[in-house]
Amino acid sequence: MPQGDAAQRVEPGAVPNYSSDNPLERLLTVVQDTRLAAELECYATPSLHYVLPHEWLALYGPSSPNTDVLDPAAQDFKTDFQKQNVADFRLGDTRAVRGWALGGDWTGPFLHLSYRAGPDSALAAAHGGSLGDRLLVDVAVEGGGRAEVEAPYDPDSGRYVTELWGYGGDDLESRVGARGRQSLKLGVLQARPDIARGAPDAFSRAGLDGRDVREVAPDHLLHPVRPLRVVLRWRSADRSAEIGPVTVAFQMVVRGWDAFLEVGRSANPHGGIGFLEYRNLLSNYFRFTGSGELGRRLEPYNLDAFGRKGGGEEPFLAVDYMDLHVLDAGCGIGLHRHRDNSEVFLMLDGEGWMVIGDWAESDVRDRCFEVRLLRAGHLAMLKGGNLHGLANPSDHQISLFMFGGYD
Incomplete structure (x- = not known):
C-alpha cells in the first residue's frame, strides 16, 4: 500500500454497504458541483474533462477465506471482486478542468484551475494565516505556454479560481452572460490564448488522411491522443508561501x-x-x-x-x-x-x-x-x-x- 493509505478489513461473511456514502457517487457529486466561470451554455458539456488529485485512499480487503490478506501485493486470487474496491478517499487542494468554451460564434479551449480556500489547505498552513482574497499561480503547460496569473476567491464555489480561455479578442465580455461578466470583473475569467492554445478545426477529418495525429498541433490544449501535463505552483498573494510543483495531467486514454x-x-x-x-x-x-x-x-x-x-x-x-x-x-x-x-x-x-x-x-x-x-x-x-x-x-x-x- 502507498504510505498513509489504508486497507479496510471486512469481517468474514460480511459485505460492505455500497449503498451508503458510495465513493463513486461522492466523486461525481464533486464533478456536478464544480462551478465554471461562465454559464453552462458557454461550454460544450461532452468535452469536459476533470482532474481531481487525491491524497488518501482506503481499499476494502478480500472476502473469506482471505480476509486477513490485506497487502495488495499478496492478493493473487483473481476472482475475488471485493478486494481493492475503493472504500473511501480524500481529495487534495487542487482541481482542474479542460474543454471547449463557446462564446457566440467563437469556439476555443479553456483551462479551469482552482484551489481549496479556508484554513485547512497546505498553502494556508505554510502561510500561517488567512490567504486573503486572491492567490497567485504559476501555470506551465508542457510543450506550451507559461505564465503567472491571479486566482481570485470565487464566492460561488468557495475556492480560489482562475479560468483561462483561448480567446484572442478584446470583447469577451460581449460573448458571455451575467455570470461570465461577473467572473471577468472579479478576474476569475481571463482571455489567455498564450496558455489555452488550439483551434477547433485542427483535427478536422478532411486534413488528416495518412497523418500521425500525435504530430498534429502537439501544443493543442485539447489534443485528442496526446496527454496534457500542467505544472502548477500556488503562491500566497504576498509571495511568502508557495506549494508545488503540483502536476496535473489529462491522460485518460479515450479513443x-x-x-x-x-x-x-x-x-x-x-x-x-x-x-x-x-x-x-x-x-x-x-x-x-x-x-x-x-x-x-x-x-x-x-x-x-x-x-x-x-x-x-x-x-x-x-x-x-x-x-x-x-x-x-x-x-x-x-x-x-x-x-x-x-x-x-x-x-x-x-x-x-x-x-x-x-x-x-x-x-x-x-x-x-x-x-x-x-x-x-x-x-x-x-x-x-x-x-x-x-x-x-x-x-x-x-x-x-x-x-x-x-x-
Missing part, C-alpha cells in the same frame, strides 16, 4: 470516431472491392511500434499473461474475457482496481461518466481521479493498477463491450 492515431482510406482492402475507411485507435504496428500504449510495465508482484511473477515489460494487451454489459439508469460500476490486468470499456449505446485514477504516485503527475464522458463509439483503456469506475447518469440503459483481464 473513437474523433480520437484516433491515424485515419485514411484503403482501396481494395485485403483484395476486396471498393474502399474502406479506417481509424487506428491503438496499435503496435508500423509507425506505432513501440508506443507502449498496449503494453504494461510489470512490478515484481504482478502476474503476467501466463500467471507468472518476476517483473519486466509486456508489450501487448492480454485478454482473458470479452463481455457485453447493460447498465441500468442511474446505476454505476463502483470505483475499484485490478492489480495486474489492463481493461477496455467500449461504449456501444448511450453515454456515461468514466473514471480512471491512480492508486500510487508516479513520476508523471500527482495521483488523481480523471473524469470524462464516454460516448457511443468510443473506448477507454486502463492499465493494471488504475482505479476505475463508470456511472450511467441517464434515465435509460446504456450498453458496453468490455474486454481485457481482471483480478
